[in-house]
Each structure stands twice: as C-alpha cells, then as structure tokens.
Amino acid sequence: MLGQLDAEIFRLAHDYRGPSYHRGDHNSALAGPLGRLYAQAVGRAFVRTMDKSFMNLAADSVAELRELQPDGNGWLSPRHASSRIIDAITEPLKVDEADLAKKLRADGYRRLDTVEDLIGGLRRDLDDERIAQLIEGAQHWSQHRGDEELVFTADMVWITGVQVGQVVR
Numbered sequence: 001m002l003g004q005l006d007a008e009i010f011r012l013a014h015d016y017r018g019p020s021y022h023r024g025d026h027n028s029a030l031a032g033p034l035g036r037l038y039a040q041a042v043g044r045a046f047v048r049t050m051d052k053s054f055m056n057l058a059a060d061s062v063a064e065l066r067e068l069q070p071d072g073n074g075w076l077s078p079r080h081a082s083s084r085i086i087d088a089i090t091e092p093l094k095v096d097e098a099d100l101a102k103k104l105r106a107d108g109y110r111r112l113d114t115v116e117d118l119i120g121g122l123r124r125d126l127d128d129e130r131i132a133q134l135i136e137g138a139q140h141w142s143q144h145r146g147d148e149e150l151v152f153t154a155d156m157v158w159i160t161g162v163q164v165g166q167v168v169r
Contacts, residue, residue, distance in 0.1 A: 001048050006041040013038040029107035033100045036093040043086035050079035 002010060013034055020026040122131050 001045055002041070003044070006044055009034075009037050009041040013041075027107060029100075029103040033095045033103075036090075036095050039093055040090045043090050047079060047083045047086055050082045052077070052079055 016026075016030070016034055020031070122134070126134070
C-alpha cells in the first residue's frame with residue numbers, strides 16, 4: 001500500500017512521534033516539515049485504498065462531485081476523486097527542500113554550539129576522570145534505559161570501586 005518514500009516517511013514520523021509526545025523532545029526545524037510530509041504520505045495511502053470502481057452521478061448531483069469527474073461524462077472514479085481532493089488539501093503543505101536544508105543546518109549548528117558550551121563547562125568544573133565517568137554513566141543509561149538492577153549495580157561499582165564478581169579481602 002505504501003511506496004518506498006511514503007514507507008520511510010511513515011517510519012520517520014512514527015520514530016519522531018514517541019520522543020516528541022512522551023518526553024517533549026522535538027526538533028523545531030524538523031517538526032513542521034515532517035508533519036507536512038506525513039500528511040501528504042497519509043493522503044497518498046488513502047488514495048491507494050480507494051478501489052478502481054466507478055459511480056454514475058445523476059444530473060442533479062452535487063456540483064462539487066461533478067467537478068471531480070475526469071472526463072465529465074457522468075461517471076465518477078472514487079480513486080480519481082480522492083486523489084484530486086488530497087492534492088487540493090496537501091498542495092499548500094509542500095516542503096521547500098532548500099528551506100528545510102537551511103533550517104536543519106542552522107539547527108545543527110545551534111545544537112553543536114550548545115554541546116560545545118556544555119563540554120567547556122565540564123572541562124572548567126571537572127577533571128578528565130570525572131568527565132569519563134559521566135560519559136560512561138550516560139552510555140550505560142542509553143544502553144539499558146534505566147533497568148533498575150543494572151543501574152544499581154553500576155552505581156555500586158562506581159561508589160565502591162568493586163567490580164561484579166570481584167573478591168574483596
């Protein structure tokens with residue numbers, strides 16, 4: 001039902017939604033364009049679900065429906081009609097690739113500046129060993145996502161300096 005591009009847009013939008021919705025983490029440069037691309041992909045998926053049948057429209061049918069006929073002969077294709085409707089809805093939602101690239105580039109530089117400021121603060125306030133411990137802790141958290149037993153064990157190793165399985169005399 002989905003083409004390769006639309007499948008990728010669905011995957012990205014789904015992956016983006018979780019952190020954005022549940023943690024409030026979002027990239028303001030990406031949220032708008034991704035939402036517009038997703039709306040377009042959903043529209044194309046909707047069109048693909050329409051069967052290829054035709055309906056005969058009576059002469060006194062709604063004028064808007066008659067405008068959706070491909071040849072004006074009184075027969076209406078739901079797929080053709082839905083395609084024209086989706087095109088009309090999503091036309092204003094087009095994403096300007098150059099503008100998106102410019103926004104993402106600016107956002108990337110802003111994020112790099114923030115990271116550089118944070119690293120500068122760490123270097124000013126902590127020695128290299130403590131920074132390494134913080135990085136190790138962050139990597140552990142990222143890898144295990146807060147598994148309480150693993151976090152407790154890692155904390156105990158850090159506090160005591162005793163490795164798991166090490167015999168203490």
